[in-house]
Amino acid sequence: MSIRRYALAALASAVFAGSAVAKDFTLLNVSYDPTRELYQDYNAEFISYWKKSHPGDTVKINQSHGGSGKQGRSVIDGSPADVVTLALAGDIDEIAKLGKTLPADWQTKLPDASTPYTSTIVFLVRKGNPKGIHDWADLIKDGVSVITPNPKTSGGARWNFLAAYGYGLKSNGGDEAKAKEYIGKLFKHVPVLDTGARGSTITFVNNGQGDVLLAWENEAFLALKEGGGADKFDIVVPSLSILAEPPVAVVEKNAEKHGTTEIATEYLKHLYSKEGQEIAAKNFYRPRDAEVAAKYEKQFPKLNLLTIDKDFGGWKSAQPKFFDDGGVFDQIYIPQ
């Protein structure tokens, strides 16, 4: 721990303590499904960080979790969220478009396209990998059953879908028809479509369904960590996956109304600090900070990652093409 930072904090509190009036803050962080544990840890860290410079304040942070689309909609419909930390930029875009509680250029407000941590999509398989699943091609072998949530309702499932589609493209030299054929075959192997990532994890882990779970890397690590999961499951890293970028934003109109703009902004900015990045890494999110990333290098396997912006033209073009009504996902199920 650096002494200099403590000295700075002490100085800052000395300067502000005289003038600042103690305030009570309650923040609502509306987040997506698998970030429960991350934000429980982070909230404790942030509260102690804030109190260093604002010793008189009381800060309470409430969390809300669910499928990313559902969470986005609750904010549009008037949930008093001060900050949103959702699974993909597309959902925050919708809040900007339909709810008009934050500006359209929200993603430029914080570094790294407002994404303080990233993740990717990996496979979780039964211990010893009895079906011999090593890459995307193995998922469409006979007798393999795949668990993934519904991409219409789950942000994580959209990353799953795009990673699989990306594999379909790369392995067929960019042939879209072949990629669609691959993804169609893949979803023939999916027996259940839960509405959120956590629901799929429960289906796979607790209800014992399926041979492989397509999961957020952090969710897969968590499944290993909890309840003796390491004895029951293995993580398989495919040859190719996607860089999942879950962004964060202050819901400006709400924060203004609540008088929480300053603390809400600081709440998100602190995610980029060394402490915030450490907590992200400990909760199995890939940190942006190079130093912290180097420290946790062993935890996160290196693999080829597609990105939503370079390989799929951003969410603004991927969402309608793949997931809107009549898109690639619908075409799998509805006879043309």
Add this chain to the structure above:
Amino acid sequence: MSRRISPVIPGFGLTLGYTLVYLSLIVLIPLAVMFIHASQLSAAQFWNIVTAPRVLAALRLSFGTAFFAAIINGVIGTLLAWVLVRYTFPGRKIIDAMIDLPFALPTAVAGIALTALYTPTGFIGQFAADMGIKIAYSPFGITLALTFVTLPFVVRTVQPVLADIPREVEEAAACLGAKPLQVFRHILVPALLPAWLTGFALAFARGVGEYGSVIFIAGNMPMKTEILPLLIMVKLDQYDYTGATAIGVMMLLVSFVLLLLINLLQRRIETPN
């Protein structure tokens, strides 16, 4: 000037006023808002949404499974009511109280419990799987969940009517030479049928709209095990508010027509001429 006949409960104006305000706030205004929202669509757009193959598949599934669940409870529920009314045995009061449990239990809890039991690896589901029957993640599982949540309706509507039929009537019929089947057909069925139909209609309507318990056991596969309420949720999660209300309106209309038919049927039974 004719004198007003004063009703049993005084204050007609006041009571009707309360009734209308209450109905408006609780039922009419929310439903009207839905219709207003859906009216942003042209007739052709509305038709396109509600006749999309995925919506039609969900419509068949929702109404079909709700119908079967109501039929199952119609038979088993009548039997339960019969046992509870006509016999006294130790533990009858406890069983009687248990009938209402599906109402008290959060439906999500019921759904999770049923799913855990009936998945192909679950406690009961494994035996079904051995016989090649898939319960969870199939329409069968949906019917099962609906049967659970709608169990109380038929029992609770038939029970009081059955209790009011004096046993003497059956005995008299038997004395006059009616065989048991004839007593059932000519004495019990006509007396019970209106109440039974009410219970059936309630169970059916509840089953069509049920979400919480079904969502866990259904599997939620488009075209196969996706129920209409889920489709509405899916549309909402895609920020397609008008599409969701269009399906909602369609569900409401279909349910209304079916309930109206059941009511008419009931009236015909009650006044045979």
